[in-house]
Each structure stands twice: as C-alpha cells, then as structure tokens.
Amino acid sequence: MSGGLSGAYVYSEKEDQASYIKDVYTTIIKRDLVDKYGIKEEALLDSLTDYMMDNISNLTSASKISTVFKQNKVETNHITIGNYMKYLCSAFMFYKVKRYDIRGKKYLETSDKYYLSDLGFRYAMLGTRNMDYGRAYENIVALELLRRGYEIYVGKLYQKEIDFVAMKQNEKLYIQVSDNISDSDTLERELSPLRAIKDAYPKILIANTKHDDYDIEGIKVLDLTNWLMRIGVCG
Known part of the structure; x- marks a missing residue:
C-alpha cells in the first residue's frame, strides 16, 4: 500500500x-x-x-x-x-486511456478510463474504503504495459469490453485482468470477451492465480505476480 x-x-x-x-x-x-x-x-x-x-x-x-x-x-x-x-x-x-472498437478498428470518443500513476496516492488519501482489488490490479497492469512501451486502449466488441488492447509496432495483444478467478462464473465472465475476438492475435488473462501458467482454449492464463517479474508480456 x-x-x-x-x-x-x-x-x-x-x-x-x-x-x-x-x-x-x-x-x-x-x-x-x-x-x-x-x-x-x-x-x-x-x-x-x-x-x-x-x-x-x-x-x-x-x-x-x-x-x-x-x-x-x-x-x-x-x-x-x-x-x-x-x-x-x-x-x-x-493516465488517460481511450476506447478502441475492435470490430470497426477505430477509436471511440465517448468515455475513457483513467489510471492512477501510483496506487500509493489512493491508499494515502482514501484508505482501503470501497477498495476493489480487481480494479487495482488492472491499474497495475496498465502502468506496466505503458512502461514496457505499449500503446494501450480499452477494447470494445459489440457489448463486450476487453480491459486492454495493447499495441507496439506490429504486435497486438488482448488482455483481461481479474482478481480471483477460482469461481467458475467469474472465470467465464473474464474469458467471454476474449473468446468473442476472432482474429489470431494473442489473448491473455492475468489474474491473482498463484499458479503456474496454463492455457484455456488458446487463451493464456498468467499469474499477476509472475507476469510482473517477466520481461515478455506473453509469458
């Protein structure tokens, strides 16, 4: 904190x-x-x-x-x-992050996300009231992607939202971030937007799994702590 x-x-x-x-x-x-x-x-x-x-x-x-x-x-x-x-x-x-229409391949002007440069500010000013650790982890991943040189956007596909479309040169990644995915309903909710994307770019779910990497239908599931310690985004 x-x-x-x-x-x-x-x-x-x-x-x-x-x-x-x-x-x-x-x-x-x-x-x-x-x-x-x-x-x-x-x-x-x-x-x-x-x-x-x-x-x-x-x-x-x-x-x-x-x-x-x-x-x-x-x-x-x-x-x-x-x-x-x-x-x-x-x-x-x-940091302001704009929305990106994955199907239409265009940037959207309505509503953006804002990520705090250091979560220490939030803890110091607001304490842990109303703390949603899933959103805090998403903030951490956003900062790390920016640090690694990616341009990041909030993905939109029909009515589904993908936490990050990360781009760097010819590289593109689709990333979901969650806290605990041990519950089957939560896991399904996080996987659903990634499954809806039909192109061949890598799809990743980063969560607080405390397990080694594994794969679900071509979607890589990575532990947040392990991912932060790596050089490559995809594991």
Whole structure:
C-alpha cells in the first residue's frame, strides 16, 4: 500500500509513509497545477482527484462526473471538469486511456478510463474504503504495459469490453485482468470477451492465480505476480 514512491520507504510506520505521500500529492496539486493554471476552485480540484482515485479503471467522462457532482450539490460544469482532468493528466497524476472498437478498428470518443500513476496516492488519501482489488490490479497492469512501451486502449466488441488492447509496432495483444478467478462464473465472465475476438492475435488473462501458467482454449492464463517479474508480456 506504500506504492512506488521511493521516499515513502524511508519511514517504517504506515502513518508516516501515508503522510509523506500526502505531502507529495499536495505539492503536485497545489504548486504545479494551482499555480500553473491559476486554479481558483481548489476544493473542486481536490474533490475531482478523490473521485478519480476512487474510480480507477472505470469508464467515465467529464460530463458524467459533472452530473455526479451536481447531484451532490457541487456546482460545476463539464467544461471545468474536463479542463481539470487534462491538468491532472499533464501532471502525470493520471493516465488517460481511450476506447478502441475492435470490430470497426477505430477509436471511440465517448468515455475513457483513467489510471492512477501510483496506487500509493489512493491508499494515502482514501484508505482501503470501497477498495476493489480487481480494479487495482488492472491499474497495475496498465502502468506496466505503458512502461514496457505499449500503446494501450480499452477494447470494445459489440457489448463486450476487453480491459486492454495493447499495441507496439506490429504486435497486438488482448488482455483481461481479474482478481480471483477460482469461481467458475467469474472465470467465464473474464474469458467471454476474449473468446468473442476472432482474429489470431494473442489473448491473455492475468489474474491473482498463484499458479503456474496454463492455457484455456488458446487463451493464456498468467499469474499477476509472475507476469510482473517477466520481461515478455506473453509469458
């Protein structure tokens, strides 16, 4: 839960680590963004950042967030929210990932996903409330794919969603990410979108299996920890 900020590991106590991470967060937001863009509504920026951290790996948009805020008596509009989201991405607090229509082979403009640059920020600011480890693992995989030089997109095929379409030069991968797939219904739900893709590019399910790699109908099932320690994506 300390994330990847090296300075946090100077402290042995979790509370001190969280305090350090909060200070880093405050410096990024208050100094770099508020000063650079002349932001007047600092409380709105804080609320937006909390919301985005609480909704990592979920499809969202400036219009959707604006509607949620208005329902909670926060006065704003989608233009302001959209600008603040751009500022947060420009500060590398979040990475924006667009959607890709696999069948139509085109990029979609409605709704994107936002991945947090370091999950330590979320733990420090929000604790473990409403923590969905499947979404946290998806965030980790997104960052690792970017680190390995892939362009990543959220795949859409009819009404199904594929967590990642990862591309690099002539390479393309379809990747699903899950927490625990020991339940047959969960496993089937994760495999279903990959089965629906009819081309020959590799299809991978990354989960917290704690087992060696195995194969289901041509789909590689990889343990998250083992995958993170490897050089190649496909195992």
